[in-house]
Amino acid sequence: MMNEPLIITCAIVGAEMTRHDTPYLPLTPDELAQSAVEAVEAGASVIHLHVRDEEGKPSQRIDIFEEVTEKIRNNCDCIIQYSTGGAAGTPLEERAAPLELKPDMASLSMGTMNFGDEIFENSEKTIITLASVMREKGIIPELEIFDLGMMETVGRFIKKDLLPKKFHTQFVLGVPGGMSGEAGNLFTLTERLGKGQSWSVAGIGRYELPLAAHAIAMGGHVRVGLEDNIYYRKGELAKSNAQLVERIVRIALELDRPLANVEKARDLLLL
């Protein structure tokens, strides 16, 4: 719906970026929590969370997820969505580990793909294992779609009752190995969705801003953040996650999309 409140998800760190790429990347539990809280204060209602270990490396350690979650919860209300993607190559048991903490939501990638020069493995067994742990623990999955074929997998899995009939999708476009972030690809993907399914788009790198603008105009939702894009504009690094969220808020308000507060976002995402 064109005037439906806009859910902004902020992907605050991811697994790929380093301090060599940008000095503004939050890494420690305190930095991650502060960056999440700032993003929520700027207008985000969902935090897509990866964490890093003491060396700044991507990690799926439960204790770090727990610490960051507690620090975020102590300072703001938001939907916390754990990554089960981890970094390319993270073993399945590690990817699933933080689900023990029963976050509100978790990401669920819907197929194997090249991810730059690595392989992001999401075999049927991997997807089914993660989906069934989420179902068992009452965690809402966000279906991460990087390529058109992954939409077909969603359909097949729903038929087999491996996924809920009503679901929320994140189209992640622009990963080398997946669909690129041209607007036409977003149109193609959204046409495949049935009525009433909610969707959001995360454009990687230079695709982040134009895809966000398209999604706002089309009635979808938006993900931004340093996981996906470290630049505010060409040649100028974003100084924070909040700065990226603030721009989306300004565009949304100009396009008459009110912002979803956390309660509304919970409602829309069926939490």
Ligand code: KMH
């Ligand atoms: N880091 C990527 C290999 C997710 O969070 O679920 C996978 C990813 C997806 O970021």
Ligand code: ZN
């Ligand atoms: Zn992620």
